[in-house]
Amino acid sequence: MNAHDPSTSRGNWARWFGLGGSRSDEDESAAGHPGAGPAASETPSDRRRRQILDDLTRFLDTHRLPVTAETLGLAHDIVTGADPPLVRLVTERVASGAPLTLEWLEQSAALREATDGAQGVHTLARSLERAIAQFAQTATRARTAASGYNKALAAHVDEMGASDSCEVPCSSITTLTTIAREMLRRTRDIEREMNRSERETxxxxxxxxxxxxxxxIDHLTGLPNRRAFEAVFAEEFEEAQAGRDALCVAFCDIDRFKRINDTHGHEAGDRVLRTVAQALAELSNDRCHVARHGGEEFVVLLRGSNLKEACAILDDAREALSLRRLVNRVTNTPFGRISFSAGVADAHAYADRREALRAADEALFRAKLSGRNRVMAAGLDDWAGFRVVPAAPPGDDGEP
Known part of the structure; x- marks a missing residue:
């Protein structure tokens, strides 16, 4: 079964939270195991729907959460893996032994809404920029037209004023000349205002x-942030589809980063973040975009690289980083081996960008469960890798 299959994703997350049966239980149910009851006559879609309902019930019951529209929606996103950022927050909280309360879930939902709101502000700013650009073009054209009109009008006024003979009364000529000169003065005022408006624009x-x-910009690492990445991903995805160009997306996560912070302090952890960011930034070019997605996680977009090529690129960066031996210069204490895990997905293998990101995130999750310090591809049960990850020296698991 492919890793991006919804039932597989659900099973992974459910087992991580202590929900659902074992893999063998699922296989027996799918095969119509005796005693399974209605499952023997159910379609795959029916089984998936029933499993989601069972997982939702167990999740709410396990954490003693009230059954409300809000908790049902959040629980669905968690047990199905539909909201990867929320899943990671819940995973960390459950792993730490902290209770999963309604208050905490509401705070997490509010944080997500704030992030979505920030994206809306960003979109509005983009629209405002386009409107201002259009206004600037209009102002430039109006100023140019006014300038040309002024020159032509000035020439005619001078010609009329210098004329000694005419077929109409000279008083009329004088009146017309006066009116024309007033019009000229006003258009020159308008031209000056247009110049000022153009400069302000x-x-x-x-x-x-x-x-x-x-x-x-993420000010800690100097990389583009998640907001910038979303805009680039949308543009690259559309262009790659139109041009039938390969496009892969990857999540990279620093291994056991919490232990680094706990052992060396958050300032040292920030230096490690910058080091990993610099290592990944070396991949950046007009076909490869690297951004900090949040926390110790980075996201990479690789245009023109198929799934195997993208995995190889990231695996080279992973190996180069894991072979370095970094030292905390403040305390002169070695950090140990600093490494990252990565999950890579072919963006075109999924219905939309969100599905591709979710697949890459699940591949990252599998890489973590498989021992860390490795690159895994979405859609494959296993990724043989390009190099054997060296075992840590005796007494040193590569951690600080």
């Missing part, structure tokens, strides 16, 4: 661009 455009660039 250009300044506002630059300020918006600077603010947007500032908002899209």
């Amino acid at each position: 250009q300044t506002l455009q630059q300020n918006l661009e600077d603010a947007r660039r500032e908002a899209e």
